[in-house]
Amino acid sequence: MxxxxxxxxxxxxxxxxxxxxxxxxxxxxxxxxxxxxxxxKEQHDWGVAGDAQAVARTIEVRMGDDMRFTPARIDLRLGETVRFVAVNDGRLMHEFVIGTRRSNEAHAAMMLKAPGMEHDEPYMAHVPPGRRGEIVWRFNRAGQFEFACLIAGHYQAGMVGAIHVRA
Structure with missing residues (x-):
């Protein structure tokens, strides 16, 4: 033993x-x-994280407590690298998240179940009130995509915009 x-x-x-x-x-x-x-850089259906040196243009997107984005639609060209500057004009926390309708719906549903969940991806910016966040993204696939706020309840309240990438 x-x-x-x-x-x-x-x-x-x-x-x-x-x-x-x-x-x-x-x-x-x-x-x-x-x-x-x-x-x-991870390839997604809606593109890949971009290189800041390759930015073709900068687009400012404003977010408010009325649960709206301005502009609500963005037209891009296939292969374009864009710097998005998301400006939070509200008093609530907001997000700017790029994705497909399906990915954003799934993520929004997950956020309803776990509203305090922390996460960070190159296609999302968490923007406190009165602040701004940036994303550099390369759209290497044509199609219809979204940008949305996935804070619990915001997507469901209509805080979503459209991205159209043409070939």
């Missing part, structure tokens, strides 16, 4: 030591790679 316990303790200690060594190696090596390699 003592032999079995000793063997079990030795095996456990060996596994812990090996795991610590792998973790230490991984952290240093991955940190070094992270300093030199840009993070890959």
């Amino acid at each position: 003592n032999h079995r316990r000793t063997l079990l303790k030795a095996a456990s200690a060996a596994l812990l030591a090996a795991a610590a060594g792998v973790r230490a190696h991984g952290d240093a090596e991955h940190a070094q790679h992270a300093q030199h390699a840009p993070a890959p």
Whole structure:
């Protein structure tokens, strides 16, 4: 019995030591790679995070407590990289989130269930009252997309705008 316990303790200690060594190696090596390699940009149905140096134009979008965006429709060209400046003119927190109707509806439903959920993606800006947020986005797919405020209840109140990307 003592032999079995000793063997079990030795095996456990060996596994812990090996795991610590792998973790230490991984952290240093991955940190070094992270300093030199840009993070890959994730392709979405509505495009990809843009490069600030490639911005073709800047579009200011104003958000208010009337649950509306101004402008409510934006027309773009396929391949265009845009800097969106989302300005919150209201007293409530608002968001500017780019997506498809389906993705925004799903996200809005999730926010109703978990209104305090924190999240951050390159296609969204959380904008406190009286502040502004920016998104740089490249529209590399043609189609009909949306920008919306997905704060619980805002999307359902009509806080959504249209993006039309033509080929």
